[in-house]
Amino acid sequence: MLPSEDTPIDFVALRAYRLGRLRAEMAARSIGACVLTDPVNIRYATGARNMQIFTARNPARYLFVAVNGPVILYEFTGALHLADGLETITEVRHATTASFVAAGEGIAEVEKAWAAQIASLVRETIGARAPVGLERVNAGAALALAAEGIQIVDAQEPVERARAIKGSEELGCQVASMRATERAMAAMEAEIRPGLTENELWSVFHQKVIAQGGDYIETRLLSSGRNTNPWFQETSDKVIGVNELIAFDTDVVGCHGYYADFSRTFHAGPDAPGVAQRELYRIAHEQVHHNMGIVEPGLTFAEYSERAWDLPERFAAHRYYLSSHGVGMTGEYPYLYHAQDFTSFGYDGVIEPGMTLCVESFIGGPGTTEGVKLEQQVLVTDSGTELMSLYPFDESLLA
Numbered sequence: 001m002l003p004s005e006d007t008p009i010d011f012v013a014l015r016a017y018r019l020g021r022l023r024a025e026m027a028a029r030s031i032g033a034c035v036l037t038d039p040v041n042i043r044y045a046t047g048a049r050n051m052q053i054f055t056a057r058n059p060a061r062y063l064f065v066a067v068n069g070p071v072i073l074y075e076f077t078g079a080l081h082l083a084d085g086l087e088t089i090t091e092v093r094h095a096t097t098a099s100f101v102a103a104g105e106g107i108a109e110v111e112k113a114w115a116a117q118i119a120s121l122v123r124e125t126i127g128a129r130a131p132v133g134l135e136r137v138n139a140g141a142a143l144a145l146a147a148e149g150i151q152i153v154d155a156q157e158p159v160e161r162a163r164a165i166k167g168s169e170e171l172g173c174q175v176a177s178m179r180a181t182e183r184a185m186a187a188m189e190a191e192i193r194p195g196l197t198e199n200e201l202w203s204v205f206h207q208k209v210i211a212q213g214g215d216y217i218e219t220r221l222l223s224s225g226r227n228t229n230p231w232f233q234e235t236s237d238k239v240i241g242v243n244e245l246i247a248f249d250t251d252v253v254g255c256h257g258y259y260a261d262f263s264r265t266f267h268a269g270p271d272a273p274g275v276a277q278r279e280l281y282r283i284a285h286e287q288v289h290h291n292m293g294i295v296e297p298g299l300t301f302a303e304y305s306e307r308a309w310d311l312p313e314r315f316a317a318h319r320y321y322l323s324s325h326g327v328g329m330t331g332e333y334p335y336l337y338h339a340q341d342f343t344s345f346g347y348d349g350v351i352e353p354g355m356t357l358c359v360e361s362f363i364g365g366p367g368t369t370e371g372v373k374l375e376q377q378v379l380v381t382d383s384g385t386e387l388m389s390l391y392p393f394d395e396s397l398l399a
Helices: 009-029 039-046 052-059 099-123 139-147 156-164 168-190 199-210 274-294 300-309 339-345
Strands: 034-038 062-066 071-075 091-094 132-134 152-154 222-224 247-248 263-267 324-328 331-336 356-363 374-379 385-387
Touching: 009 034, 009 062, 009 156, 009 168, 034 039, 034 099, 034 156, 039 052, 039 062, 039 071, 039 156, 039 339, 052 132, 099 139, 132 139, 132 356, 139 152, 156 331, 168 199, 199 222, 199 247, 247 274, 247 374, 263 274, 274 356, 274 374
Parallel strands: 034 132, 071 091, 132 152
Antiparallel strands: 034 062, 062 071, 222 247, 247 263, 263 374, 324 331, 324 356, 356 374, 374 385
């Protein structure tokens, strides 16, 4: 059962659970250590946070996690103090920034130095023969590490499988992030009116998220009128027109670094929504609620696809690329595909208690001017699901 927003969060227990999950998944795959570069995964494993957007592109910090041994954070220059007090971290060291921006034409030598640094640590802590899970690094850095005789495997699988199952303290973080995001959406919805630009409207939401302790918003998926169809047209300086639809996907990395991911579509007014707009909304609403209703523990990904809502052919060309997906500190494993896409893109697995999933719908096609985006976030329980996103749907569009 989900905690309330007011339930205290034990952050020491939170960090211990996450690091324990990662180590258990590493051990299950006989991985001796992981070198993590994704700032979200570094935060998952340790709680250490530093310039997540900047370090997602610039290889300026990384984390060494031994399955039975030290956890060493290599931190950005001048920022070593940010990890003070984190019991998950054994030691903080200066990072070697292996990028062309930092090293110029000497990049190959810096990559070799980085690899020698990691290889030495591997030999000291887990032995040279133990497999090492590696995340995204420069091609030159990976090749240099392999040249050091280190057996490299991909770190994605153990990290994603660890993150997929949420502990009780994680659920508290998710609830806090969700409620703050819902308040931000309410503030934004109250400002909707023709004549406002998409950028101006989105800025209201952004300000409210940040003011409540949210981190950042991963996407700019707020669009109006003709920009709603096809989906994935980013927020722009387009002026919201009279009686247009406004579709919005939150994609908020919010409180405590946890994702709040749900979608709603609004009507700009001043008149009542039109028949075609209500039809699109009704169909999207039906798709989301049908697919929420089939989610249960023990259901395989293939079974989910077989039972999922049958998308009308006239909307297939502009369909959302997924039917559902995992969510935690960002969007994550698993991806659940539409039946018509499962053979080409799908993979099997099992829906498990403790997963949190986002059930998606976009309804709009080549023959419609506008589209409707709806999405709900749910927790998979021992017996079914519990709704996490409580923001109301637009009753005028359901009428």
